[in-house]
Amino acid sequence: MRLKRSVAAVVAVAASGLSSAMLGTGSADATSGCPTLYVVAIPGTWETGANRSPIANGPGMLAGVTDGLPHSTEVAYVDYPATAFPWEGDMYGSSKKQAVQNARALIGAMAQRCDTTRVALVGYSHDADAAGDVAAEIGTGTGVVDDIARHVGATSVVRTVASAGTVWAWLGGIDTGRLSSVESVIDSRSLWQVAIGSTGSGVDGFRTSHLDAVSTQRMMARQETSRAVASFGDVEGVLLLMASPDLADRFVASTLGPLDSGHPELRESLRVYLSELCNVANAADRLFTHRNTMLRRIRRVNELLPRPLEDNALNIGMALEIHHWRGGPGASAT
Structure with missing residues (x-):
């Protein structure tokens, strides 16, 4: 309005x-x-x-x-x-x-x-x-x-x-x-x-x-x-997290593991899933995909992450937001 x-x-x-x-x-x-x-x-x-x-x-x-x-x-x-x-x-x-x-x-x-x-x-x-x-x-x-x-x-x-x-x-x-x-x-x-x-x-x-x-x-x-x-x-949060670019890069790499340099579709699916408070249906709607597809992606994400999502959701979310705004290898304009 x-x-x-x-x-x-x-x-x-x-x-x-x-x-x-x-x-x-x-x-x-x-x-x-x-x-x-x-x-x-x-x-x-x-x-x-x-x-x-x-x-x-x-x-x-x-x-x-x-x-x-x-x-x-x-x-x-x-x-x-x-x-x-x-x-x-x-x-x-x-x-x-x-x-x-x-x-x-x-x-x-x-x-x-x-x-x-x-x-x-x-x-x-x-x-x-x-x-x-x-x-x-x-x-x-x-x-x-x-x-x-x-x-x-x-x-x-x-x-x-x-x-x-x-x-x-x-x-x-x-x-x-x-x-x-x-x-x-x-x-x-x-x-x-x-x-x-x-x-x-x-x-x-x-x-x-x-x-x-x-x-x-x-x-x-x-x-x-x-x-x-x-x-x-x-x-705003990313600006704070990236006050030290070198530390931010290390944080993203250690938190996301293989997702840092590859798998852009999985990375974006996880970012949206977390922004929707882990609601699979809402995340699937935002990405115009099927709920079962989202579930398969989240399972695959957990196989790639250094630490399970349920144990490290906050750090993973911050790392994904940094990566979302970062250019260079592995970046996606999704």
């Missing part, structure tokens, strides 16, 4: 661009099928789409830019209704919007598949404008903040670009019940990771929420997590 008792309620959001996908200096592994450079080209008016000019051939004017690039470069041309006049059905604004959405999807898909590939954006005619919008969105986080603000019903938004690839935002008058589903509005191919602070009111709430969001953001970066969204409420 919408928060009514404190109209000044505010939550801070820290969004970080996965800048290595856009500006990375590493080189892609040729054996992985990933290009070293991915060029996203947005053709100009009447050069693509249903109303394409009958005399247009290939990518149009952009061919002068994209032809002759090295073999290690992959070029993708954005298909969209490249029109400008009212009688063509799609006027300039909606045409450009579609170009931006399609270009964003191409970039996101490449970033997810090849995270060391560099990306270049080029555009011609009115869709040099679209290319500029995509670049600005990636650099300032405008799109992702707006999506979140709409999702939580924010009545006011304050934002600032903190650094290259990082934007801070404060959302006021929000529906706090919708914070837990923010991930649903972040595209799985998004170039952004989002850290959400605690909620509060007044100047103190404003400041505390920001500090909590920044702490969450730093944890996500330090752990190299693949997860798109984390809230302070979800990771």
Whole structure:
């Protein structure tokens, strides 16, 4: 329900661009099928789409830019209704919007598949404008903040670009019940990771929420997590547990045993089972699986754990939460 008792309620959001996908200096592994450079080209008016000019051939004017690039470069041309006049059905604004959405999807898909590939954006005619919008969105986080603000019903938004690839935002008058589903509005191919602070009111709430969001953001970066969204409420305990990363790693390894480096499905099933207070039916529902499947997984988990679950549930639960937010080998984005 919408928060009514404190109209000044505010939550801070820290969004970080996965800048290595856009500006990375590493080189892609040729054996992985990933290009070293991915060029996203947005053709100009009447050069693509249903109303394409009958005399247009290939990518149009952009061919002068994209032809002759090295073999290690992959070029993708954005298909969209490249029109400008009212009688063509799609006027300039909606045409450009579609170009931006399609270009964003191409970039996101490449970033997810090849995270060391560099990306270049080029555009011609009115869709040099679209290319500029995509670049600005990636650099300032405008799109992702707006999506979140709409999702939580924010009545006011304050934002600032903190650094290259990082934007801070404060959302006021929000529906706090919708914070837990923010991930649903972040595209799985998004170039952004989002850290959400605690909620509060007044100047103190404003400041505390920001500090909590920044702490969450730093944890996500330090752990190299693949997860798109984390809230302070979800990771507050993990932040305490990971005050000493080396000790935390040793704790996870000794507590989970083989589950630390493998068996991601079993590990996630156990984490959900413990979060549901060991209720098999509820855990099965959350994982969209059968109750008997859950029972078999728990039995297998007990065979792999160094100590039985019933004797060490608290430590196992803490170790699983650390692992859940940690990137690297054995991590899962489930």
